[in-house]
Amino acid sequence: MAEVGIDGMEIRTGKLQLDLAETFAPAQGDDPEKYTKGLGLFTSSFPDVYEDIVTMAANASRRLLDRKDISLEDIGRIDVATESAFDKSKPVSTYVAGCLEQVFEGDLHHANKGERKFACVAGTQALDDAYNWIRAGRNRGRKALVIATDTALYARDDAGEATQGAGAVAMVVDENPDLVTFSDQQGFGSADETDFLKPNQQFPSVDGKRSMQVYLARMREAMEDFERNGGDTHPDNFALIPFHTPFPGMVRRAAALGFRHCIRGNEVEEEVAEEIGRQPRQEEFDSHEAYLDAQKEYTETLTETDQYTDWYKQTIEPTLAISRYVGNWYTGSVHIARAAGMQEALDEGRDLTGKQLLIGSYGSGAQAEIHAETIQSGWEDEISQLNIDEQMEQRRDISFAEYERIHDAHNHDENREMDPLTTPDNEFVFDGWGRMGERKYTYVE
Numbered sequence: 001m002a003e004v005g006i007d008g009m010e011i012r013t014g015k016l017q018l019d020l021a022e023t024f025a026p027a028q029g030d031d032p033e034k035y036t037k038g039l040g041l042f043t044s045s046f047p048d049v050y051e052d053i054v055t056m057a058a059n060a061s062r063r064l065l066d067r068k069d070i071s072l073e074d075i076g077r078i079d080v081a082t083e084s085a086f087d088k089s090k091p092v093s094t095y096v097a098g099c100l101e102q103v104f105e106g107d108l109h110h111a112n113k114g115e116r117k118f119a120c121v122a123g124t125q126a127l128d129d130a131y132n133w134i135r136a137g138r139n140r141g142r143k144a145l146v147i148a149t150d151t152a153l154y155a156r157d158d159a160g161e162a163t164q165g166a167g168a169v170a171m172v173v174d175e176n177p178d179l180v181t182f183s184d185q186q187g188f189g190s191a192d193e194t195d196f197l198k199p200n201q202q203f204p205s206v207d208g209k210r211s212m213q214v215y216l217a218r219m220r221e222a223m224e225d226f227e228r229n230g231g232d233t234h235p236d237n238f239a240l241i242p243f244h245t246p247f248p249g250m251v252r253r254a255a256a257l258g259f260r261h262c263i264r265g266n267e268v269e270e271e272v273a274e275e276i277g278r279q280p281r282q283e284e285f286d287s288h289e290a291y292l293d294a295q296k297e298y299t300e301t302l303t304e305t306d307q308y309t310d311w312y313k314q315t316i317e318p319t320l321a322i323s324r325y326v327g328n329w330y331t332g333s334v335h336i337a338r339a340a341g342m343q344e345a346l347d348e349g350r351d352l353t354g355k356q357l358l359i360g361s362y363g364s365g366a367q368a369e370i371h372a373e374t375i376q377s378g379w380e381d382e383i384s385q386l387n388i389d390e391q392m393e394q395r396r397d398i399s400f401a402e403y404e405r406i407h408d409a410h411n412h413d414e415n416r417e418m419d420p421l422t423t424p425d426n427e428f429v430f431d432g433w434g435r436m437g438e439r440k441y442t443y444v445e
């Protein structure tokens with residue numbers, strides 16, 4: 001049976017940029033280092049008034065189809081993962097298909113379209129759906145277009161406002177792919193949790209601190225489930241470990257706990273034991289609290305060892321290179337982590353062909369998923385075609401007053417009119433509402 005995975009990807013950022021340390025922190029009365037050091041964020045991306053989840057998704061998809069010379073007839077399925085949908089019935093994928101039909105020959109009437117929802121893990125779930133569809137042999141030689149697109153805005157003065165962002169990742173899933181293949185093994189950690197939700201409202205209700213705990217708890221369950229399922233988790237066996245990245249500081253925590261978990265009982269634990277002792281074991285303690293305290297202390301010491309810092313520098317740090325400058329993209333965030341890591345590896349001349357990635361996805365509510373990927377020989381060609389660095393450089397820097405206006409312009413309750421801050425150039429734009437309240441899009445040359 002042919003291997004299945006990601007054949008190519010494209011990333012599209014919102015065209016505006018808010019400097020968190022220079023512009024946002026002073027206006028909020030915060031120390032800039034809360035952002036740069038604490039959260040690990042420098043700037044975030046915002047959509048201009050003519051951009052939204054559809055334009056970003058369609059613009060990423062158009063470039064991907066053009067570049068890979070894929071016709072609309074070649075696509076058998078379009079799944080959009082998003083937490084920012086503006087319609088409870090008509091899926092975003094229909095709007096994206098409508099956009100693509102404006103600029104490509106043929107149509108997408110034969111393609112099965114849908115929308116995937118489970119907070120930020122939905123992007124990975126949509127990849128999974130595409131994988132299963134192809135492995136089941138129902139694709140008739142056609143490919144799946146999978147898109148993760150979000151405008152991650154929080155209510156003004158919510159703690160989450162620090163971690164906002166906007167962008168889309170479009171991916172083609174196919175047999176014998178150029179970029180990565182997916183492992184059959186998967187691990188899940190899933191429970192009914194109340195950490196982040198949008199009960200019929202545009203901006204989320206968030207218990208930020210709780211969501212961080214739930215992220216770590218579900219991720220650990222997913223890791224154990226992956227191991228039970230025969231998955232390898234030895235930290236040395238992965239070239240990169242892209243995690244869901246709501247902000248880099250979250251990944252810093254997840255990485256420390258993940259490393260501790262994955263070295264338990266193997267030779268890496270023995271090696272570091274010469275310096276810091278073995279990991280605490282529950283049976284050595286009278287109370288669970290005492291065990292947890294000892295674990296916390298061990299983890300802090302572990303992160304100071306050469307073994308940990310070398311591993312972190314090689315497998316985790318590179319995956320944060322885009323996220324630091326674009327903020328949280330919800331469903332797309334783990335997929336920009338994969339791209340960032342591979343882009344950094346390419347810049348450093350690392351040979352990744354045949355190497356493994358371990359992907360850690362998470363969505364509030366809550367579910368974590370772990371799977372492995374094998375990097376394919378076409379990865380250098382694919383990754384070198386990404387233009388996300390240029391897009392980030394070209395973003396228009398906004399003042400705090402402009403930020404306040406753009407936040408209002410995207411707020412469904414405010415719906416405030418404002419002139420765009422940038423000029424559309426060869427891209428899909430939001431072009432007003434139709435007679436039934438639908439959103440309309442045109443391609444601007």
Ligand code: COA
Nearest residue numbers: 031033034037038039159160162163208209211212215246
């Ligand atoms: N210098 C260095 N670090 C600083 C600092 C300074 N001057 N000021 C604060 N920090 C650190 C804090 O110690 C903290 O780091 P730590 O968690 O490692 O201790 C970090 O910066 C954030 O500061 P904090 O005061 O906790 O921020 P906050 O109360 O504004 O909340 C979130 C942060 C992430 C909880 C909030 O942005 C949020 O709710 N985000 C949305 C939900 C989310 O993304 N959840 C993640 C799981 S999906």
